[in-house]
Each structure stands twice: as structure tokens, then as C-alpha cells.
Amino acid sequence: MIKVLLAGLGGFIGSALRYVISTFFYKLLGTDFPYGTLVVNVLGSFLIGFFMGLVENGFVISSNWRAFIAIGLLGGFTTFSGFSYETVELIKQGTLLPAIANIVYTVLNCLAGTYVGGVIAKLITK
Structure with a gap:
């Protein structure tokens, strides 16, 4: 339960x-141009790469702090950081096809979801 609270904070x-x-x-x-979103996404992706790189290379941190920083802070800052980290991990594991699929599926489906959500909202508010 403490991890949930830390992630939420x-x-x-x-x-x-x-x-x-x-x-x-x-x-x-x-x-x-969406400069603000671009900066946040790039910065968040850099920060999660840096943080998780520290953890993967021996930086000792409790699972509570990891939940607070990686899931909560950086996840709240930009979910793109999580997407980026998971995709890079797939590439590092040598699973290039799933990495490419994750990129394509995520980008196309999120764009489609945004569009369809807007269309449905417009239809029900007429």
C-alpha cells in the first residue's frame, strides 16, 4: 500500500x-508548435533512462523510492518516458521486432484513440 501512495505522490x-x-x-x-509537450517528453525520457541506468548499474535504491521516482514522478511527468524506457529495453534485449511493433502500435493506436474519442465526444454532445 505504501508503494501506491508513493507512486501517487x-x-x-x-x-x-x-x-x-x-x-x-x-x-x-x-x-x-507543441514545444512544451516536446520538451517534457524528451526530458522525461532522458530522466527515466538516466535513473534506470543508475539502478541497472548498481545504484542501490529501495523499491519504495523506485516507485516514487520512476512510476510516480516520471510517470506523472510524462507517460512517454515509460513507453521510451520499455521500448529501449526491448531493443537492448535484442527483440527488435517487438520494439518496432511497440512503437508503431503505440503511436498509431494512441493517435487513433484520440481521434475516435474526439469524434464520439462530438457525436454525443450534438
């Missing part, structure tokens, strides 16, 4: 950071 902090950082970059660079 980390998620709260990560989501708040996502809002602050993305808003900063939209104000800095404008809104003609």
Missing part, C-alpha cells in the same frame, strides 16, 4: 512539474 509532483515546465516553454517559444 510522485505522480502529483510530476504532473505539476509537467504543467509548469510546458507552460514555461509555451510562453518562451510560442504555441504554433
